[in-house]
Amino acid sequence: MTLDLEALYTDLHRHPELSFQETRTAGVIAAKLTELGIEFEEGIGRTGIAAIIRNGEGPVVWLRADTDGLPVHELTGLPYASLARGIDPAGADVPVMHACGHDMHITAMLGALEQLVSTKDEWSGTIVTVFQPAEEYGAGAQAMIADGVLDRYPKPDVVLGQHVTPLPAGTIGVRSGTQMAASDGLRVVLYGRGGHGSRPHSTVDPVVMAAATIMRLQTIASREVDPRDVAVVTVGSIHAGLKNNIIPAEAVLELSLRYPDDVARDKVMQKVERIITAEAAASGAETAPDITIDHTLPPTINDVDATVRLRAAFERSFGEGTVVDPGMFTGSEDVSWFARESGAPLVYWFWGGVDPEKYAAAESAGTIEKDIPTNHSPYFAPVMQPTLSNGVANIVVAAREFLA
Structure with missing residues (x-):
């Protein structure tokens, strides 16, 4: 047949x-x-x-x-x-x-x-x-x-x-x-303090925190990795909030990281964790972010x-x-x-x-x-x-x- x-x-x-x-x-x-x-x-x-x-x-x-x-x-x-x-x-x-x-x-x-x-x-x-x-x-x-x-x-x-x-x-x-390339999939939870959209001063806005984090993460490949080397940092997903007049309590980012070997992986991972933690602190977050690895591929x-x-x-x-x-x-x-x-x-x-x-x-x-x-x-x-x-x-x- x-x-x-x-x-x-x-x-x-x-x-x-x-x-x-x-x-x-x-x-x-x-x-x-x-x-x-x-x-x-x-x-x-x-x-x-x-x-x-x-x-x-x-x-x-x-x-x-x-x-x-x-x-x-x-x-x-x-x-x-x-x-x-x-x-x-x-x-x-x-x-x-x-x-x-x-x-x-x-x-x-x-x-x-x-x-x-x-x-x-x-x-x-x-x-x-x-x-x-x-x-x-x-x-x-x-x-x-x-x-x-x-x-x-x-x-x-x-x-x-x-x-x-x-x-x-x-x-x-x-x-x-x-x-x-090797890769890791990361899930990042940024913790803020929610509240009314008309009173942002009484909140810690995780949406702004997420925006600052995403933009800063882009500098890893462009400013912290030798141009002759390979590294990719992609934020493929962001979820935060349910309504325009409510500042949510948290934002969730999903990242895809790529590199040619374990040495590069360690360097990029350290930079990602440093930036996420620092941006949360700069935003006044009262709780440190959660960073979990969903999967790792060699x-x-x-x-x-x-x-x-x-x-x-x-x-x-x-x-x-x-x-x-x-x-x-x-x-x-x-x-x-x-x-x-x-x-x-x-x-x-x-x-x-x-x-x-x-x-x-x-x-x-x-x-x-x-x-x-x-x-x-x-x-x-x-x-x-x-x-x-x-x-x-x-x-x-x-x-x-x-x-x-």
Whole structure:
């Protein structure tokens, strides 16, 4: 039986689900694995799936695809655009979109598994595939590991994964060493003293405190980090107050911090904590702020030897010049936990999802940042083909390079 990958992709794109809520998505994946005759187990790390193909003696190759969507209102105008909604961890009803391409990751992985099953006479070894939930929370890989996925399945000799990104379709981006940054997600509660909006002098206004804190945090990357180094401090969320004539008692900020290594992490974290504490004191706060770390992700580091080997395999299969060094991405991933916890080498690469002519036109006009939507944008929509067929081919080539 041949999977209709375009129909599958369309269905997944229409029905995204938030992190650790991917029950329908897991059901779709399970149904396709059943059609392919692949042994699998559901409910690992809450909504994750692990599948295994045993094909004689040989290396153990782990493949990973992530499955969750994002709280984004889709504006692509596609006929299969998402109208889905979900309940976020705070209990709010939010729109949901596959704004990071995980629907493409799932579909390409299932298409690759179909090809690998149909060509078992050409390779030997074991393939373990994890369909991982909650990548967007940075928690899904660790949830699957905590649930014993590394204990119940053969340990990997290599861990492989890929991510669709706004490169021209037909391009693969991969580099040895640090491919993606480390990150922390912080939740900050600033405590003021609430009161009537007409009597600000009788209050400690946490909204003003938050505004001053946000602006001062911007100076970390611009004034406190060597311009030759990488650091990102983003305040992605601010919540305070319920009515225009009430000064609230507190404000909540959510921060995303990015850095290439632990040394940079320590420096940036110290600066963030210093500024938040100092701005609260400068505002007259009677209670020190609360700073909690929601999640920590290590840098995604590609093994040098395995990356060189895979890059050569890609160029043999798809032509010289297909593979580029995209530089270090300041985005972060939790795929590396599978490699770190098992001691296996990792290779994680990007593949292009933008119409090459559209990309070339934007590049020529100097408007890539404006005209080519990035991951997490409400306009992010990989061109279905050849992105999908390329994604399938990438995984097949990569898996077979490391199998016997």
